[in-house]
Structures are given as structure tokens and as C-alpha cells.
Amino acid sequence: MGGYPCPPRNLSDEIAAQLLINYVTARMILRGLRKSASEEVLRDGAVLVTGAGSVVARLLLHLLAKEGLAPIGLSRSKASATRGMAELNGAQIAASEDEDWQAQVTSLACGKKIVGVLDCVSGSLVREYASLLSDDAAIVTYGALGGTSLGIGAPEIVGRQLIIRGVVFTRWFSELSREDQAEDIRSAFDLASEMPSLFKTGGVFGLAEVQEAIAAVEAPNRDGFIFFRP
Template structure:
């Protein structure tokens, strides 16, 4: 079967290739074999390709892709805790390693049935994005009290992304004043429209910091949820109140947060990193079930948050990479085997 693999460290367009690999006829114990329908290309996938140096010596490559929607082809033994799964079911594989392929064997605990009313294009991008947003809000609440949140305002960078739009929605649902930051005016207007008037500022404007202060309505800016990093975060930090928290979960604008030690010390800023994979170790099973239920509820209520951009076959993965990194991208990018 076809699969996209990485055999060196570097940019995705340079170090990925499509190869034919042997396909397991039957899944191993505790696994489920899935025929992939759609696999999203996340920014996080590309960051991993740039930064993950481990290549197994036996295969000399590693398969890539972290999420997929597909059809169950076969069930391995010893999946008694997942009796709700059957051959032919439409499911999300989340998270997984190697989803950019025609099929994939996934641990049963990482397989979630897809409700009939949720389209593949939504299901294929839903869980990593939603659960990442949930973990970011949990990270914020670890550093900020309910009282401070209620009386302050929170900034969300990269507002055009799915995760950021989910964050803006979640914060508003919790009664928190949230202000989005998008690079371009068109993106800012689109997000504000999708979220029924949530304030979003375009950072390309010379007076964007003044606009943020105005939208905060004299509330202290007590936090920022950031996926950009780099020079933008340094500018955002100028807006933060003393004792504010910076929750960082991406590096679209640079690998450094670009905030000097004197400013961190002087304002007593708190910096907290968040990664979605801690969901499996830090969140209780009951909360995990509720997160998945909430994800599908949001997908039904706000389908516009999960727009589809371009879909490419495996052989055209370089086009997919370019589409993901294109400025002003309006929808999610997928690979279709």
C-alpha cells in the first residue's frame, strides 16, 4: 500500500516521499485496522517533521500523519473495552502515527466512532483541534483564578486557525472577554462574522495595539493563548498586565518567544506550554468522554469553524504542504488516499 514517510530531518517538501509498504492482513491484539478516507495535514505535523530526528534503523524511515477518518476493516483480538466498534464503522483515529497512508492499524483506545450526521471533512479535523483547545483552556485556568478571568480579558493569536476559533468560542461560552488577533483584515472580518461579533483585530494595521486596548474596555489583559510566538508575541506582551499568563502551544512565527528576561521578571509574567497529548495522561476518563461529546456538539452547532480547503492525493503531498503554509488559508487541508 502507499504511505508517506520521512527519511531525514528537514522541511516536509524535501524529506517526505511516497513508498509502497507491506500491509498487515490482520491487526494485532488490541488494534483496529482502518482504511483511511481522509487525513488532515496539521501545522503540528510539519513542525514535527522539522524537529523530530529519530529515524528507526530497521526501516530507515518513519510514517507521518497524526489523525484520520476512515472505515474499520478488521478488529484485532482483546478489544473487549470497545464492544461498540464493528467492521464497516466510520471512525476517527486520534491520535495516531502514520495516517498519511491507504490504511493504518490503530490502538483501540485511539478510535472514536463518528456520528452519522458528521461529515468526513469535519470529523477528519475535529478531535485534535478541539482537544488541543480544551487543554489550552485548562492550562490557562491552572495559572489564572476564576475571579481574575471574570474581571480581565484574554487575547488569542492566530485567530484564523481552527484551534484559535474554538478557543474564542469556548472562552465566550464561559463568560470570558476574549479578543482574537489575526494577521490580515480579511481573516479578522471572517472570524468575527463566524463567531457572531467576537472582537478580532488585524495585526497588520499600525494601530492594532491601540485597537486591542479599546476592545478590552479598560479590562486588564490577563493572558494570551498563543500559537505564533516570535516577534508577534513580543509585541503582544507589551499589552499584558502584571502577573499575566502566556499559554503557548505553537511556533508559527518563530521558535523563540522573543520576550526578554527583564520584561518577564518586571511584569512577573507566567509562561506555560501546552501539548494536546497530555489529554491521555492528565484528564480523567469521564472528562475525556465529555470532551468528545462536546466536540461533536460544537461540530453540529458551528460547522463553519471546520471549513475544508483543499484535498490532495498522496502523490501530491508537496502541494498539500504548500497549501497548509499559504498565507490567508481559508480551510483545512487534507490528503485522500
Template sequence: MSSDQKEAASVRVFNAIEHAEYGNPTSVLRLVERPMSEVEPGPHDALVRVSKRPIHPGDLLMIAGDKRGGRATPIPAGAPRTPGFEGVGVIEKLGSNAAHQGQFAVGQRVMFLSGTGRTWATYSKVPVATLVAVPDEVSDAVAAQFLINTMTAQVVLHAGHNALPVPELPVTVIQTAAGSSVMRIVTAFGQKIGLTMIRLVRTKEGAALLEASLPGAPVIATETSEWKEQVRSAIGSSPVHVIFDAVGGAMVDDLVSFLSDGGTFVNFGWLSKGASDLSEFAPRGLAFKGVVFTKWMNFSLEEQKQHRDTAIQLAKEAPHVFAIAGEYPLADFRKAIDHASGPRKSGMVLLTS
């Protein structure tokens, strides 16, 4: 072996999915090898060997440069972007300060958020402050999708509670995209606190799957011609002060008639590309409130801990709430994206390594 070959063999690399431009995810993304020096942890960081990470709808919108996924910042030449903001894995190395603190240890299983992205890779450099220890009872598949989805669910519920005219009222809530990962968690939390949930999904097949996997509240398929009559029947004489919405578009117009005057749409996603006619909102005193999971950071540390403890308990007791639609190795990311983008999936699609 030549000296050049020996030097090349000694350079450790890791796999990463990246893109140098915005566009169709299956076209602009590439699986590449990167040097391990890029993820060398700083004093307050940890190097995590990532085992699983989710494909969120927002991830795909961001890769596409779609404004529904947030503002697309320019990608500098020669510095391609690796997607992904959360995952689960094992600590391989701790920065000097992090090691001295003794809060985490090499070999420990953790779930984490990465504010700079880069979780769609076999290794990720992560601020230790974002690490959360994974209980033995919680699988990697659940932990991988845990943080963003449970944060979003808590923000949605908090916004809905604040929109109620009187918090003690019996509360009936309509949910769109009820089979989505976030809405499944909203349902589970909502049922625990006594909300009456009316859940909407697109297809009859999706309704049957959701009723079987997460029973306890009516599920209505909007592909049926009589779906609005079914919603009115489920509502009965109860007022609907809040709608939890992840669809947007024309669905907003379809649901306005169910909302009580002065009621609030709490929206955290825009799966539809259509526009909404909001002409009824002002005359009826309706409000449209957009929320994002990062608002969870505005809660007090005590509230954050309480939310996290409640969510971890849910993951232990009811892991079926965190449904898995499929798992794919990083090399099969195009198949994974096609699955995640499909209309009939139930649960989260994960990339594994």
C-alpha cells in the same frame, strides 16, 4: 498471463506518502505503493480505510525536522516514515480480540488517532482503543480534523483557567492566530462559557473572513499600523490575565504590554521563526506556559468523555467552526502542502482518498 504476473496481480497494495529523510516536505515526500501485509491488524487493532486526513502545521514541521514540531527521531534505513496522526474512515477489518469485544463493527465510520503516524495513506492499522464513532450528523471533513484540534483547544482553555488569580473574575482573553483551526474552536468554547475574546490575525482579508464565518468577538489585523491601539480600545479597563498564543517570536514582545502583572502566556505553537525578548517576564511576575495536545491524556477519563461529548455537540451544532480551506487527493499532496503552508488560508487543508 505468466505465473509471475498472476502472483503480482494477487498481491494487494495501498498508496502511502512517505519520506526517508527530513527536509522540505515537497522535496522529501514521495507517493508509493506498499503491500497490505504491512497494515494487517493485530488482535487489538483495526484496519481502517482512510477517507480524509488533515495537514497540521506540526506535521510539516516534523517532516522538515524542525524542532518546533518536536524531536526528530532518526529514520531507519529501509523503513521510511509515513506522516499523519489522525483521520477518518471506515473499518475494513478487526483484530481477533477487537472483534470479540463488539464495541465496533466492520463497515462502521470512525475517527481515530494513530500514535505511530501513518495516516497519510489509504489504509491505516489503528489501535481500537483510539477509535471514536462518528455521528451521522458529522461529516468526514469535520471528523478528520476533530480529535487533535479539540484536544488542543481543551488543553489551552484548561491552562488558561488555571492561570487566573480568581476563577470567577470577568475574563478578557487575547488570541493570536485566531483564524487557525485550533483557535476557532477555542473561540467557540470560550464564547459558550462567557469569555470576552479579542482575536488577532495577520491580514485585513483574514479578519474579514473570520468575522463573517465566526462572528461575536472583535477581530484585529496586525498588518495595520494602529493594531495595538485597536487592542487597547477593545480591552478598555478590563485586566488581561491570559493570552492564548500560537505565534511566538516577536509577537510575544508585542503583546507583553497588554498582559496584567502576574499574567500568563499560554503557548501551543511557534509559527514565527524569530526569538522573543522575555526580559519583562521576571520583573512583572509573568509566566510563559507551553502546552501540547497530548497533555489531554492526563485528564481523568470522566473529563475526557465530557470534553469529547462537548466537542461532538459543537461539531453537530456549528460545523462552520471546523472550517475547510481545501481538499486534495493524495496524488496532489504537493499542492495540498503549498496551500497548507500559505499565509492566507482559512481553515484546515485535507488529503483525501
């Protein structure tokens, strides 16, 4: 990897295996957000992050807060929300299993307009949070855990001038200069040393333990990536 920084010697295999794809994905999502909303709008508003129990969403919540913005997480379960708030030093996270989660999100925004959503869920959830957004808000979507459609129709998108932007990890290779790629890698290594808890492991299985690994992946409230080790 000529020209790219070398990984630190103390980087574990489990963190190394998930670090770059998750960190680079998070950075690309934030770049997509800034293509869709001005810095002034972002500074004055709040940003909703769905799927807040996932590694990428935790990274987004951390990076947004570090940049001085106002992120609000949305997890599926209360357990995941509580865990995320503890791991991210008081991050604001609501749980969609609560009937009043929309009111909770509005309260966590503290009077700020929700001007952006970083969404890995899609499906019907988009319709459920759309009413919370300001006009001209940006929905940056990078996954479809809840279904392949966006859950809202053209009349609402057009009438409220919502911005819909898709983000995919692979654009990192073609859109960024080698210098910017190297900076992303360097930043990823720094963050792994600073906050290894952001890159959690949910279990490590041998190749003969396929069924156990599948069960671990499908377990509710899974806390971290599942790995195979030869």
C-alpha cells in the same frame, strides 16, 4: 473505543479528521489558562488569542465567549479578521498588519486588563503584545509559528511576574480521567453538530496532487485544513 461516545452518523470525513485533535487541543489550552489565572481574574479581565484565523484559535474564541469571558482575537491579516468576525457572530478580532493593532486591542478590551494570552505564534509577537498585558498576566503558549523564542527576556518576566505556561495536546492522554476524556469527546461531537463552520476545509486533494496540496497549505489567508483523500 469502549466507554467513549460514538461519532454521529452525519459527521463528514473532513470534520472527523480534524475534530478531536483541534477540540482537545483547545480544551487543554483553556485548562492551562485556568491553572495560571483564577476564575475571578479571568472574569474581570480580557484574554488575547493570537493566530485567530486558525481552527484552534477560532475554537478558543468561541469557547471563551460561551463561558462568559472576554476574548480578543489577533489575526495576521484584515481579511482573516473580517472572516473570523463574521463566522463567530461578532467576535472581536484585530489584524496585526495594521500599524495601530495594539491600540485596537486595547480599545476592544473596553477598559478591562488583558490578563491572559493564548498564543500559537511566539517569536517577536510576544514582545509586541507584552506591553498590553497586566502585571501577573498568563501567557499560555502552544505553538511557534513566528519563531522558536518567546521574544521577551527574563527581566521583564520577573519584574512583572508574568506566568509562562506551555501546553501540549498529548498530555490529554495522561492527565485526564477516562470520564473527562469521554466528556471532551462528547462535547466535540456536540459542537461539530452545532457549528460545523468552525471546522473548515481548505481543499481535498488526491495522492497524485502533492504539489497542489503544498501550494494550498502555503497560500496566504488559507481558510481551513488541507486533506489528502486516497
